[in-house]
Structure formats: structure tokens, C-alpha cells
Amino acid sequence: MSEIRNIVILTGAGISAESGIATFRRPGGLWEGHRVEDVCTPEALAADATLVHRFYDARRAALNHVAPNAAHVALARLDAAWTGELLIITQNVDDLHERAGTKRLLHMHGELRSALCGLCGIRTAWEGPLPPGAPCPDCGENALRPDIVFFGEMPYQMDRIEQALEHADLFVSIGTSGAVYPAAGFVRLAAHDGAETLELNLERSAGSDWFNETRLGPASVLVPAWVEEVIGAQAR
Numbered sequence: 196m197s198e199i200r201n202i203v204i205l206t207g208a209g210i211s212a213e214s215g216i217a218t219f220r221r222p223g224g225l226w227e228g229h230r231v232e233d234v235c236t237p238e239a240l241a242a243d244a245t246l247v248h249r250f251y252d253a254r255r256a257a258l259n260h261v262a263p264n265a266a267h268v269a270l271a272r273l274d275a276a277w278t279g280e281l282l283i284i285t286q287n288v289d290d291l292h293e294r295a296g297t298k299r300l301l302h303m304h305g306e307l308r309s310a311l312c313g314l315c316g317i318r319t320a321w322e323g324p325l326p327p328g329a330p331c332p333d334c335g336e337n338a339l340r341p342d343i344v345f346f347g348e349m350p351y352q353m354d355r356i357e358q359a360l361e362h363a364d365l366f367v368s369i370g371t372s373g374a375v376y377p378a379a380g381f382v383r384l385a386a387h388d389g390a391e392t393l394e395l396n397l398e399r400s401a402g403s404d405w406f407n408e409t410r411l412g413p414a415s416v417l418v419p420a421w422v423e424e425v426i427g428a429q430a431r
Contacts, residue, residue, distance in 0.1 A: 199391070199428075200279040203363040204270065205381055207286045209370020209397055210414045214261045216289055236346050244327040244340075251341040252324045254288075255307045263295035266369070266418035271296035273422045278429065282359045286371065286378055288343055303350040303378065309342035318342050350377065363390040367421075370395070370414050373402030382406060395421060 208218040233239050234250045263271075270283060274297045283300045285292055288307045292300050305311070310321040312331035319332055321342075329339040344350050360366065366385035373379050382392050382405045394400065394409040395417040403409050410417050 199364045201362050201364045202277065202279065202281050202367065203359050203385065204283045204367045204369060205286070205371060205378060206283065206369045207371030210266050211287050211289055211291055212370070213264045213266070213413060213415050214291055216261055231346070235343065237348065240340060240345070248325055248327050248341065251307060251343060258289055258307060261291070263291045264415045266414035267291045267295035269419040269422040273425060274299050276426050284356055301352055301356065303344070303352065303356065305343040305351065310339045311342035312336065313338040313340050353377065357384065360385045361388045365393065366390045367393045367395065369418060370397070371400060373400030
């Protein structure tokens with residue numbers, strides 16, 4: 196750790212599961228009782244906008260009943276204490292990292308508490324229900340939709356992510372399945388450019404073999420312990 200200066204961290208559904216947020220995939224391929232194809236594709240939005248909007252309205256409302264757990268809090272502590280470069284990339288669309296206090300954060304798959312204009316592309320903070328056809332505050336067109344990166348759409352800020360991975364000394368993956376691209380390929384990109392790689396997960400992922408080290412257990416236990424190691428090494 197004494198040689199580590201630039202850290203990139205990827206978090207997935209596993210870090211928020213202990214706060215009570217359902218993971219994206221459940222047995223049978225369902226997400227909160229729906230097929231992913233029915234609520235998380237451009238085709239689904241075009242076919243039944245009411246269903247898609249109501250689905251994300253319910254997910255947004257559910258955020259009022261959950262709180263950051265020890266893993267979120269530990270990463271916020273690392274963000275505040277780490278004097279080198281740090282980027283926390285999350286695949287999650289909840290706001291638990293922010294509520295824990297993390298600042299150096301990028302939501303690659305969008306955010307529940309945000310709306311996206313399907314025409315001009317402006318993103319705006321949003322609370323409460325988002326009805327289909329809500330007017331955009333920027334262009335005025337009735338084109339607001341959930342600010343969620345659907346399957347088939349490009350995740351946000353990929354250029355920034357790839358640049359961070361290329362310059363990383365350490366890449367850490369927390370609570371991810373290792374099966375959804377492009378995030379599943381981050382470990383190989385970081386390793387190719389010489390970074391050390393560490394996986395913290397409840398169980399081995401589809402990409403575990405690509406990591407230098409895998410530690411298994413709950414995120415609320417593994418992440419605080421690892422953060423203590425990092426901050427302690429920096430202090431020496």
C-alpha cells in the first residue's frame with residue numbers, strides 16, 4: 196500500500212443489498228417482480244411508458260426507507276482521508292454513497308433521484324413520481340424519463356472511467372457480479388496497465404479469476420476492514 200497513490204473503486208448491488216435494496220437480478224431473472232426486458236430497455240419505455248415510469252417511481256420512493264450501511268460509511272471515510280487520487284464508480288442508481296458523505300463519485304448507470312430529457316439530454320434532480328410526458332425544464336418538451344441507463348444504452352462518462360483505470364495503481368471491485376459489461380471488463384483494463392486488483396464480494400464472481408486477490412464476506416464487514424488497512428498504510 197505504500198506505493199499506492201491512485202485508487203479506483205467499483206461498487207455494485209452487493210454493497211447496497213445490506214441496506215435493503217434488492218439486487219438487480221433475482222432467481223428467474225426478475226427484478227422486483229418484473230422481467231428486466233419489461234422495465235429496463237428503450238423498447239420497454241416505448242411500448243409501455245406508464246409501466247416503466249411507475250416501476251422507477253416505486254424504486255425512488257423506496258429510497259426513503261433505507262439508509263447507508265457500514266460499507267458506504269467506510270468508503271466515505273476513505274474519500275475524506277485519502278490524499279491521493281480516488282474515483283468511486285457505482286453501478287447502483289440509489290443515493291446511499293452520497294448520503295454517507297462520498298464526494299469523489301460517478302454514477303455510471305444513472306440515478307433514481309434524477310430525470311433525463313429524452314430529446315435535449317439535460318439531467319435534472321427529481322423527487323416524487325415522474326409521470327410520462329413531464330415537461331423538460333430546459334427545452335420545454337414533454338420528454339422526461341427516468342435517468343437510468345437502459346440495456347443497449349451507453350453508460351455515463353466512459354471516457355473518464357477508462358482514463359482513471361489506465362492510471363490506477365489499485366482497482367477494487369465491491370459487491371459486483373462480474374457479469375455485466377462494460378463494468379465486468381474494468382478489472383482487465385486496470386490490470387493490463389499494471390494496477391493491483393482486489394475483489395471484495397459475498398461470493399466469487401464471474402470475474403474473480405482476473406483479480407490478484409479475492410476476499411469473501413459481507414460488504415459491511417470487508418469494506419470497513421480494508422479501509423482501515425488503507426488509511427493505516429497512508430499514515431505510516
